[in-house]
Amino acid sequence: MSEPTRDDLRRAVLDLLSERKPTSSICPSDVARRVRPDDWRPLMDPVRAAARDLVDAGEVEITQRGEVVDPDIARGPIRIRRPRGTD
Incomplete structure (x- = not known):
């Protein structure tokens, strides 16, 4: 099995978010499991x-x-979501 590219992973993030409600977030493990379940x-x-x-x-x-949070300094569990408006 070939290694997924960074572009493959970016696409998987966006695909998963598009399948969820606009207010939902995903875990990085959701993406990893989608790309390589085993x-x-x-x-x-x-x-x-x-x-x-x-x-x-x-x-x-x-x-x-x-x-x-700033992703460059985030440590520990994170979630990924679409940007929220400033209502």
């Missing part, structure tokens, strides 16, 4: 890196405990 754990860091790319592009936000 051996997903090694993909956790690459998925987080792909999510950082999407943050830089303004396509997603990274949260911890419901608060948006």
Whole structure:
């Protein structure tokens, strides 16, 4: 099985988000399991890196405990969501 590219992982993040309600978030493990169900754990860091790319592009936000965080310094569990409006 070939290694998924960063582009594959970015696409998987966006695909998963598009399948959920606009207010939903996903875990990096959701993405890793979608891309490689039988051996997903090694993909956790690459998925987080792909999510950082999407943050830089303004396509997603990274949260911890419901608060948006800087993905470059986030440690521990994170969630990925679509950007929220400033209502």
